Amino acid sequence: MTYFLDVILPIPLQKAFTYHITDAEAQFLKTGMRVAVPFGKSKIYTALAYTIHNNPPIAYEAKTIHQILDEEPIVTDLQLKHWEWIANYYLCSLGEVMRAAMPNAFILESETIIVKNETAQVDELNLDDDEFLIFEALQYQSSLKIQDVVSILDKKxxxxxxNALVEKGVLQLQEELYEKYKPKLVRYVRLHQTYKSEEKLQELLEVLSRAPKQREVILALFSLEASEQKPIKVSELMERSDASSSIIKALVDKSILEEYYIQTDRVQFEGGGDEQTKQLTDAQSIVLEDIKVSFKNKSVTLLHGVTSSGKTEIYVKLIEEQLNLGKQVLYLLPEIALTTQLVQRLQDYFGDKVAVFHSRYSSNERVEVWHNLNDNLEKAQLVIGARSALLLPFSNLGLIIVDEEHEQSYKQFDPAPRYHARDAAIVLANIHKAKTLLGSATPSLESYFNASQGRYGFVELKTRFNNVLMPDIELVDLADKYKRKRMKGHFSDRLIEEMTETLDEGFQIILFQNRRGFSPIVECTTCGNSPQCPNCDVSLTYHQFRDQLRCHYCGYHTVMPKTCQACGNATLDTKGFGTEQIEEEVKVLFPDKKVARMDLDTTRGKHGFEKIITKFEQREIDILVGTQMLTKGLDFRHVKLVGIMNADNLLNFPDFRAHERSYQLMTQVAGRAGRTDIRGKVLIQTYNPHHNILQQVSTNAYKEMYAEQMNDRYNFKYPPIYRLIKITFKHKDYNRVNLAADWYAKSLRQVFKSNILGPEFPPISRIRNLFNKNILIKIPQNQSLSKTKDAIMKIDNSFNAVKDFRSVRVVLNVDNY
Incomplete structure (x- = not known):
């Protein structure tokens, strides 16, 4: 019987690809194993075994697979089921989900190897200089990699x-797969078997009396073995005996010591796990019981708890319960910065059962978490991570906690799959028959709407932990302050007064400005010209730290010019302000205080967040200036004052969610103030203090905000009343984007008649030299979502069949929250 294997390739293909396999391979292979397969003319890919069957492909001749890469499946059936849902719901291919889910080290790459053609007769006079250099290198080496040739010729x-050498028959090309994951091996030493008896050890010490350093090493090893009762690392022994590595090498060479290696995880958590979980307050205990009752009837429950109400302690109790049942728990966070604070707290309770997974971890570290989960080891029972942790191989999930569920960073925008982690988490929990808890002080309108409709359970926690009062929020009218000349830079007299008082009392301050850099616009005061990004339709942001103009969309940067490039006058001035400028001004206002900044520029390294957060917690920083990274659930004990430098640039944003997001952002940042027994103070500087949203923030009126925003959503047909699918067209040719978008919109209108908006250029229509144009599809509740998507995919396939449109990139974004 002939067997065939369908595989998932890590590239955007609409269908699985079929390969021929032998009977023995068919018996051995299981769904979820990796196989190396040829694809295209000469590429070799790592693919995932999907289904084994007896039906040959109709459109092409099935090739044979190269090799099987795993002994056991590394992707589970439940995981594949979840991936299929993501691919289907978010209109992308399984290959794109696979690429997003699997650490890079799992997706082996083929590398081209260049070898000499032994049978060819080579006339060296026919070779030019570059060709001769490669030919000569192969006289001394059996093979070269492409990278080696780049360095030999010193050109890209x-x-x-x-290719010229291949055509002349001088070279041959081979493809070789190489494994990218390298296990971390730690070097250990022990005394050679010969010297285990007391007499032999005594003899050895006498022999080594003339080599005191070596004798010291043996004595240190002996005392370590006696006290530690575990394998001794070389690094430990060197530290204890104050010896260099050459001394230990000499003892190994003499066969007195023998070295061996043990594979270990790269991320090790020190200690912890013995601390008892905290006693809950009465309010927390009631909420915990309410959640458990809600879980009996509903698989999803929304916890609406005000900032600093102690939601984390409730989560800890629920986690503890699941771990005692031997279940796995996934704890999702919107921001990597948050994992820093939380991991420490959870390790104190659960020790090495905690595993962390996010994009700042190296590929090898992520592979280890994957393996630990796949093997259902105890060291990965509780996984904390950002949205990508959803795609891991869970086997017996009991609970998913989505903390700060309203956060927009749960939505993946580029590349595909463009999934929303909160929604995908609910589906994952259903697949595992587990429960989902959504927690937030400012729930998204979608979740609150689902709770009010009875789809989710709903539990409220209205008081702060230890009954601390909610912060006192005051609106400062900037127009009035500028008119009366009561401003110093971007600080009103009211803010300076409160800051001085807070610092005198020994408390800390957070200042929030949702723009990084020094100034978003540089303008010539003579001719009005402003430096623009050559690749995008945006002005360049001035970063004083590096004296650079930078584009926040494509990364383009140039040195800050001294004169205007249009008129030549040295009259360049900055307009607007970012975190860098606020930091500068604070240092001038409070020269004796320690000021730090937390934004994308200062937290680029793997431990960037950790360093700043730890310093702030240990009170080495008095004033912390930052962007929205600061708003997301961080817990600082000694912050009394929060200043929002300019609320208006949040409110005046061309997005139907601008007001909802402004409310959430300001309420969250306000919630960082006064988290112990002191009452916090929040000052919001604005030109429009009578704005509804600002009034609602100042009185903590979530329900009023919800009612007002829902009224707009009903009137203008936006989520959660209608579903949204946004289609974006990208191409470097302006006319082609226009033609493509018009063709697509016309086809959509023929099918859907109404509820098609656009095509329209967004406010920033050119990014990275590509013009963007959008179409918005609104889907009413009574319209089938799956049939709508089928119709869109048919139109998309017809669109791709038009030769002129093939080069236009089409991005389908479902639930464009």
Whole structure:
């Protein structure tokens, strides 16, 4: 019987690809194993075994697979089921989900190897200089990699040279797969078997009396073995005996010591796990019981708890319960910065059962978490991570906690799959028959609407932990302050007064400005010209720290000019302000205080967040200036004052969610103030203090905000009343984008008649030299979502069949929250 294997390739293909396999391979292979397969002319890919069957492909001749890469499946059936849902719901391919889910080290790459053609007769006079250099290198080496050729010729474009040599019959090309994951091996030592008896050890010490350093090492090893009762690392022994590695090497060479290696995880958590979980307050205990009752009837429950109400302690009790049942728990966070604070707290309770998974971890570290979960080890029972942790191989999930569920960073925008982690988490929990808890002080309108409709359970926690009062929120009218000349830079007299008082009392301050850099616009006061990004339709942001103008969309940067590029006058001035400028001004106002900044520029490293947060917690920083990273659930004990430098640039944003997001952001940042027994103070500087949203923030009126925003959503047909699918067209040619978008919109209107908006250029229509144009599809509740998507995919396939449109990139974004 002939067997065939369908595989998932890590590229955007609409269908699985079929390969021929032998009987023995068919018996051995299981769904979820990796196989190396040829694809295209000469590429080799790592693919995932999907289904084994007896039906040959109709449109092409099935190739044979190269090799099987795993002994056991590394992707589970439940995981594949979840991936299929994501691919289907978010209109992308399984290959794109696979690429997003699996650590890079799992997706092996093929590398081209260049070898000499042994049978060819080579006339060296026919070779030019570059060709001769490669030919000569192969006289001394059996093979070269492409990277080696780049360094030999010292140029990037080497393929024409290599191709010319292949055509002349001098070279042959081979493809070789190489494993990218390297296990971390730690070097250990022990005393050689010969010297285990007391007499032999005594003899050895006498022999080594003339080598005191070596004798010291043996004595240190002996005392370590006696006290530790575990394998001894070389690094430990060197530290204890104050010896260099050469001394230990000499003892190994003499066969007195023998070295061996043990594979270990790269991320090790020190200690912890013995601390008892905290006693809950009466209010927390009631809420915990309410959640458990809600879980009996509903698989999803929304916990609406005000800032600093102690939601984390409730989560800890629920986690503890699941771990005692031997279940796995996934704790999702919107921001990597949050994992820093939380991991420490959870390790104190659960020790090494905690595993962390997010994009700042190296590929090898992520592989280890994957393996630990796949093997259902105890060291990965509780997984904390950002949205990508959803795609891991869970086997017996009991609970998913989505903390700060309203956060927009749960939505993946680029590349595909463009999934929303909160919604995908609810589906994952259903697949595992587990429960989902959504927690937030400012729930998204979608979740609150679902709770009010009875789809989710709903539990409220209205008081702060230890009955601390909610912060006192005051609105400062900037127009009035500027008129009366009561401003110093961007600080009103009221804010300076409160800051001085707070610092005198020994408390800390957070200042929030949702723009990084020094100034978003540089303008010539003579001719009005402003430096623009050459690749995007945006002005360049001035970063004083590096004296650079930078584009926050494509990363383009240039040195800050001294004169205007249009009129030549040295009259350049900055307009607007970012976190850098606020930091500068604070240092001038409070020269004796320690000021730090937390934004994308200062937290680029793997431990960037950790360093700043730890310093702030240990009170080495008095004033912390930052962007929205600061708003997300961080817990600082000694912050009394929060200043929002300018609320208006949040409110005046061209997005139907601008007001909801402004409310959430300001309420969250206000919630960082006064988290112990002191009452916090929040000052919001604005030109429009009578704005409804600002009034609602100042009185903590979530329900009024919800009612008002829902009224708008009903009137203008936006989520959660209608579903949204946004289609974006991208191409470097302006006219082609226009033609493509018009063709697509016309086809959509033929099917859907109404509820198609656009095509329209967004406010920033060119990014990275590509013009963007959007179409918005609104889907009423009575319209089938799956049939709508089928119709869109048919139109999309017809669109791709038009030759002129093939080069236009189409991005389908479902639930464009």
């Amino acid at each position: 474009r080497i393929l024409p040279v290599v």
